[in-house]
Amino acid sequence: MSNAMNTDYPIFLGSEIDQPDPDNAMFHVLPVPFEKTVSYGGGTGKGPSAILDASWQLEEWDGKSKPCDAGIYTCEPVDCSVDAATVIDNIATATAKIVRHGAMPVVLGGEHTVTYGVLKGLIEAGLDDFGIVQIDAHADLRQAYEGDLLSHASVMKRAVDMGIPLYQLGIRAFCEEEMAFRKEFGVLYEDADDLVPNNKQTIQLPDDFPQKVFFTLDIDGMDPSVFPSTGTPVPGGLGWYQTLNLFESVANQREIIGFDIMEFAPIEGFHAYDFAASMLTYKLMGIVQRQRS
Numbered sequence: 642m643s644n645a646m647n648t649d650y651p652i653f654l655g656s657e658i659d660q661p662d663p664d665n666a667m668f669h670v671l672p673v674p675f676e677k678t679v680s681y682g683g684g685t686g687k688g689p690s691a692i693l694d695a696s697w698q699l700e701e702w703d704g705k706s707k708p709c710d711a712g713i714y715t716c717e718p719v720d721c722s723v724d725a726a727t728v729i730d731n732i733a734t735a736t737a738k739i740v741r742h743g744a745m746p747v748v749l750g751g752e753h754t755v756t757y758g759v760l761k762g763l764i765e766a767g768l769d770d771f772g773i774v775q776i777d778a779h780a781d782l783r784q785a786y787e788g789d790l791l792s793h794a795s796v797m798k799r800a801v802d803m804g805i806p807l808y809q810l811g812i813r814a815f816c817e818e819e820m821a822f823r824k825e826f827g828v829l830y831e832d833a834d835d836l837v838p839n840n841k842q843t844i845q846l847p848d849d850f851p852q853k854v855f856f857t858l859d860i861d862g863m864d865p866s867v868f869p870s871t872g873t874p875v876p877g878g879l880g881w882y883q884t885l886n887l888f889e890s891v892a893n894q895r896e897i898i899g900f901d902i903m904e905f906a907p908i909e910g911f912h913a914y915d916f917a918a919s920m921l922t923y924k925l926m927g928i929v930q931r932q933r934s
Contacts, residue, residue, distance in 0.1 A: 649690050652715035654923070656697035666712030667933075668926050669739040673751040673758075675721040675728050684906030685872055689718065689749040691907040692922060695915035699923055708926035711933075714744070721751075729758040736762025736899075745929065747922065748901035752872075753781060753793040756857045756901055760800055763855060763899065771853035771898055772806040773797075774846075774891050776862035776884060778875035780812050782819040782828070793904070801826050806851055810844065810887060811836055811862040811879045833877050837864075842883060843890035854891060856900040858884070858925075860918065870914035871904050881917075885924055892932045900925055 652660050653670045663669065672693065676686030693715065701707045716739070719731050732748075736759050739746045748759050763771065775781075781797040801807055801822075806829075813833040823830065831844055861871040864878035879887070891897070902925075905918045 650715070650718050651693050651697065653693055653696045653713050654699055654701070654709055655715075657699070657701050658709050658713065661712045661714055663714045663742050663744065666714035666744055667930065668708070668711065668713045668747050669742065669744040670713060670715045670922075671735055671739065671746055671748045672716070672718040673721065673732055673748060673755045674718060675732075675751040675755050677725055677752065677754070683872060684908075685750060685752045685904050686721070687907050688751060688902075688905035688918070691915040692749050692902070692905065692919045695912065695919040696923065698916055699919060703923055703927040706927050706931050708923055708930045711926075711930045713926070725754070729754075729761065732758025733762035733765055737766040740766035740768060745897070746899040746901075747926065748899070749922070750901060750903040750905070753777075753796045753857075753859055753903045755903060757796050757799045759899070759901060760803065760805065760855065764803070768853065768898060770851055771855055772808065772851035772895075773800055773855050773857060774808045774810065775857045775859070776810045776879065776887065777812055777857075777859040778814050778833075778861040778878055779859070779873065780809060780815040780819040780823070782822045783816065784818070798822065801828065808844075808846065808850065813877050814875045833879070836883070836887075837877060837879065840883070842886040844887060846891065846894050850895070852895055853898045854895040855898055856888060856891060856925075857903065858888075858900065858921075859903045860905045868905070868914060868917065870906055870908045870911065870918070872906050873904070884921075885928070888925055889928045892928050897929050897932070900929075
């Protein structure tokens with residue numbers, strides 16, 4: 642089997658593994674290089690290829706297990722050359738296909754709007770009873786931003802509009818509209834000003850939160866000292882181990898049905914951040930693999 646799809650999008654961990662049959666892989670990595678509504682720095686469209694390329698420098702052993710033993714299949718990248726609504730549909734179709742394979746989508750963005758397409762795909766595939774846990778610097782709960790309903794700043798508003806319960810972690814930049822919406826629709830949250838100074842490593846989901854969880858991780862949810870490589874950095878974010886531990890605390894309580902890594906914008910010449918984003922992706926796979934086994 643080939644260890645690369647093309648020069649821009651090699652398979653994840655392709656230096657160590659061959660591309661498996663999609664039916665024999667727990668994880669399906671879906672690159673989505675979509676970048677349209679970024680409102681500060683750019684570059685998120687280059688995130689997926691940078692993460693995949695850096696994954697060739699990873700060890701199979703993640704420190705606790707070998708996530709690749711569960712099978713990692715890398716999908717062809719989603720076509721993002723069309724209008725935004727069509728891109729969302731393309732993402733949904735690709736995500737639904739992954740779920741129908743019995744696999745877990747691991748989606749690499751791209752701006753956070755990508756998550757809206759992923760959620761639509763999960764629902765199209767029949768997963769209509771799940772919640773979202775979000776790590777982010779921003780609430781992303783605006784009705785629209787700069788007149789765009791599909792803005793990256795509105796993606797969680799679209800999710801709540803779909804009736805999906807939401808639990809937000811690490812938020813530290815929001816507007817009054819978003820605060821009011823949180824209260825009106827019962828959005829759960831533990832913001833950075835509590836999580837970070839108190840060094841909280843776990844959360845407790847309420848009993849009535851859905852048993853299946855999709856986890857969306859915006860790179861800017863982590864502190865810029867860890868990841869300056871994002872378009873909208875905000876100080877006071879989560880640390881490396883805190884992020885992993887919070888994810889694991891959710892995985893210990895619920896079934897993770899998929900996750901994404903959004904808003905990673907590579908900085909040319911600083912490959913340490915590409916590697917860190919790739920390692921983060923693999924570490925999250927490892928947490929899921931160990932929980933399931």
